[in-house]
Amino acid sequence: xxxxxxSLVKHRYPYLFIAPTLIIxxxxxxxxxxxxxFISFTNMNLAGLADWSNVExxxxxxxxxxxxxxxxxxxxxxxxxxxxxxxxxxxxVSMAIAILINQGTSWIFKTFRxxxxxxxxxxxxxIAVIWGYLYNSQYGLINHMLEAVGISPVRWLQDPTxxxxxxxxxxxxxxxxLNMIIFLAxxxxxxxxxxxxxxxxxxxxxxxxxxxxxxxxxxxxxxxSITTLIGWIQFFEEPLVMTKGDPLNGxxxxxxxxxxxxxxxxxxxxxxxxxxxxxxxxxxxxxxQFKARKKDSDVEY
Amino acid sequence: xxxLWKTTVACMLVFSLILAxxxxxxxxxxxxxxxxxxxxxxxxxxxxLPNMVEAFEKANxxxxxxxxxxxxxxxxxKLLTAVASKNGxxxxxxxxxxxxxxxxxxxxxxxxxxxDKYPNLKPxxxxxxxxxxxxxxxxxxxxxxxxxxxxxxxxxDLLKEVGYDQAPxxxxxxxxxxxxxxxxxxxxxxxxxDNQDAAFTLPFAWENGSEVISSDNKAQFxxxxxxxAVQYLTSFYKxxxxxxxxxxxxxxxxxQGIIPMFFSGPWSINQIHxxxxxxxxxxxxxxxxxxxxxGKSASVLGGSNWSVxxxxxxxxxxxxxxxxxxxxxNQIEYYKLSKDLPSTLxxxxxxxxxxxxIATFREQMKTSRPSPFVPQWEAVGxxxxxxxxxxxxxxxxxxxxxxxxxxxxxxxxxx
Numbered sequence: 251x252x253x254x255x256x257s258l259v260k261h262r263y264p265y266l267f268i269a270p271t272l273i274i275x276x277x278x279x280x281x282x283x284x285x286x287x288f289i290s291f292t293n294m295n296l297a298g299l300a301d302w303s304n305v306e307x308x309x310x311x312x313x314x315x316x317x318x319x320x321x322x323x324x325x326x327x328x329x330x331x332x333x334x335x336x337x338x339x340x341x342x343v344s345m346a347i348a349i350l351i352n353q354g355t356s357w358i359f360k361t362f363r364x365x366x367x368x369x370x371x372x373x374x375x376x377i378a379v380i381w382g383y384l385y386n387s388q389y390g391l392i393n394h395m396l397e398a399v400g401i402s403p404v405r406w407l408q409d410p411t412x413x414x415x416x417x418x419x420x421x422x423x424x425x426x427x428l429n430m431i432i433f434l435a436x437x438x439x440x441x442x443x444x445x446x447x448x449x450x451x452x453x454x455x456x457x458x459x460x461x462x463x464x465x466x467x468x469x470x471x472x473x474x475s476i477t478t479l480i481g482w483i484q485f486f487e488e489p490l491v492m493t494k495g496d497p498l499n500g501x502x503x504x505x506x507x508x509x510x511x512x513x514x515x516x517x518x519x520x521x522x523x524x525x526x527x528x529x530x531x532x533x534x535x536x537x538x539q540f541k542a543r544k545k546d547s548d549v550e551y
Numbered sequence: 552x553x554x555l556w557k558t559t560v561a562c563m564l565v566f567s568l569i570l571a572x573x574x575x576x577x578x579x580x581x582x583x584x585x586x587x588x589x590x591x592x593x594x595x596x597x598x599x600l601p602n603m604v605e606a607f608e609k610a611n612x613x614x615x616x617x618x619x620x621x622x623x624x625x626x627x628x629k630l631l632t633a634v635a636s637k638n639g640x641x642x643x644x645x646x647x648x649x650x651x652x653x654x655x656x657x658x659x660x661x662x663x664x665x666x667d668k669y670p671n672l673k674p675x676x677x678x679x680x681x682x683x684x685x686x687x688x689x690x691x692x693x694x695x696x697x698x699x700x701x702x703x704x705x706x707x708d709l710l711k712e713v714g715y716d717q718a719p720x721x722x723x724x725x726x727x728x729x730x731x732x733x734x735x736x737x738x739x740x741x742x743x744x745d746n747q748d749a750a751f752t753l754p755f756a757w758e759n760g761s762e763v764i765s766s767d768n769k770a771q772f773x774x775x776x777x778x779x780a781v782q783y784l785t786s787f788y789k790x791x792x793x794x795x796x797x798x799x800x801x802x803x804x805x806x807q808g809i810i811p812m813f814f815s816g817p818w819s820i821n822q823i824h825x826x827x828x829x830x831x832x833x834x835x836x837x838x839x840x841x842x843x844x845x846g847k848s849a850s851v852l853g854g855s856n857w858s859v860x861x862x863x864x865x866x867x868x869x870x871x872x873x874x875x876x877x878x879x880x881n882q883i884e885y886y887k888l889s890k891d892l893p894s895t896l897x898x899x900x901x902x903x904x905x906x907x908x909i910a911t912f913r914e915q916m917k918t919s920r921p922s923p924f925v926p927q928w929e930a931v932g933x934x935x936x937x938x939x940x941x942x943x944x945x946x947x948x949x950x951x952x953x954x955x956x957x958x959x960x961x962x963x964x965x966x
Contacts, residue, residue: 299635498944
């Protein structure tokens with residue numbers, strides 16, 4: 251004990267420097283997580299919130315009930331679809347756009363960089379209003395255009411399956427900007443010399459892209475896919491503002507389910523149990539992704 | 552070096568004090584000695600509230616009322632936070648359906664002991680339906696402020712074309728009229744039935760004799776009266792009289808005649824005048840059709856009550872404010888500002904509330920009832936919506952869905 255204290259005093263400066271981060275992390279992340287774990291074993295609701303003597307310990311009841319809850323299972327399935335379809339789409343599309351935009355420096359490339367970035371900084375509610383009009387089955391722009399080329403109207407947000415994909419399209423569109431910037435920064439870090447050497451060897455543009463650019467973007471790709479994956483497992487804003495989980499819970503994501511049980515039905519214990527499951531899934535997926543990442547080259551940007 | 556160490560510790564202390572300060576108690580008086588009364592108003596009502604507050608402050612110069620406007624969408628979340636932190640407002644506008652939930656949590660102050668001092672708070676001043684929303688477990692916890700109820704809006708010209716000089720009076724007539732109107736074709740419908748409104752089935756279930764939730768807290772969804780009401784309502788979707796899912800804008804569709812009938816509250820009167828003035832004189836309102844000739848029309852009573860938070864810092868002034876808002880004369884003033892219908896019987900004697908369209912609401916209000924007054928109603932309402940969607944969109948069997956709904960609702964009600 252004495253020794254530990256002495257070592258703490260001796261190395262006080264590094265500890266002091268990380269102290270603000272640690273304190274904030276502790277107060278706003280670790281403690282809430284611990285509280286949520288505790289709540290997930292109780293029947294905490296509004297009455298319990300007002301007076302703690304109303305809270306009862308329920309053991310793992312919440313978790314048992316959760317996995318027999320058809321809506322929760324459906325929300326897990328929906329989230330899986332969102333992640334499996336959405337994440338690769340975001341990574342591929344934003345990388346492709348970054349590579350295209352990186353081809354030149356004239357004003358048109360700069361303009362498109364702004365255009366692609368715009369959705370990321372637009373308020374989600376404004377986006378919901380605009381896309382709500384686009385997707386409207388009666389007088390939406392998309393159906394209007396489809397009609398012009400002779401395709402019958404699509405029920406973008408009213409069919410449980412199509413609605414999922416409508417939300418994915420919108421979310422991908424919104425996510426491209428930020429990830430494109432990350433890829434662009436990485437692209438600009440790749441030295442010209444590799445390309446020059448490849449050109450001397452007679453490599454085509456396609457070969458240069460597949461053999462130099464994409465592999466060297468490894469770290470950026472890893473970063474983008476991990477942040478996107480975590481973000482998409484918590485898919486929430488889009489179904490909340492566009493569909494509220496309708497129709498037939500076809501667009502309810504796990505995060506939306508947690509929000510609805512917690513803040514609309516005030517069933518905090520049950521919602522906390524759901525959030526613990528979500529938390530466990532995210533941790534698990536992240537660990538798997540870190541483990542799966544093979545480092546076969548030490549030059550990456 | 553020792554000095555730097557101390558400085559750093561001091562900095563961290565200041566930092567943690569700032570953090571602690573976020574949760575600190577607020578002041579109870581202003582700089583010039585007025586007592587602060589914090590009021591939360593919801594949605595559009597919060598917007599027209601300051602005018603009433605001005606009059607209240609004039610009458611009570613020693614009180615400073617601070618109104619905070621909260622959008623309806625986020626109001627429930629904000630209320631939860633206020634209950635949890637015990638750091639809410641003094642007076643709060645409560646949506647009627649939320650009252651039991653918050654009363655059950657003990658968040659609302661019992662006002663029974665104040666009725667002698669403030670006779671405005673007495674239940675007998677209010678409409679019969681509204682009285683049901685004032686008490687929870689024999690405690691007087693919410694005073695009705697304004698009310699609304701749902702009635703039938705219909706296009707007189709289009710109904711005349713299919714042979715109805717008056718609004719449909721019975722279930723059979725409503726169905727017949729809707730069918731004939733839908734037969735116009737070209738994407739036209741007969742009626743809009745919003746199955747994503749939790750209260751949508753209630754009037755019909757009540758008219759058919761269902762209690763929906765019995766007095767001993769048992770769900771009645773699988774019982775014959777409720778099932779019959781659902782069967783009746785879903786038949787409109789089946790034969791195409793009503794759109795089963797719709798994202799069209801109601802008022803323009805009403806104007807174009809695509810939707811010639813719908814159920815809505817008093818706010819639609821002004822909205823129709825403003826959005827589609829071209830159909831002025833071609834539409835009217837009527838009470839909700841009765842099941843059979845001679846039956847009693849039922850509708851859902853909504854609106855807002857005033858409550859005092861049990862953790863209020865300024866309880867006495869809070870009750871005074873609630874009493875001021877329930878004064879019939881002030882309610883008429885507020886009606887002129889907002890067109891929200893007053894909750895006191897006496898206010899309706901004023902000639903400001905004359906008029907043909909208002910008369911329908913007055914008539915309907917006599918037999919309107921609030922949604923079942925149980926803390927779990929919000930959650931049960933979500934289940935009803937989900938079940939209806941399974942039937943209407945998913946094509947599920949009505950009786951099976953209602954059995955499921957009943958089991959789920961009972962599980963909630965036992966909690």
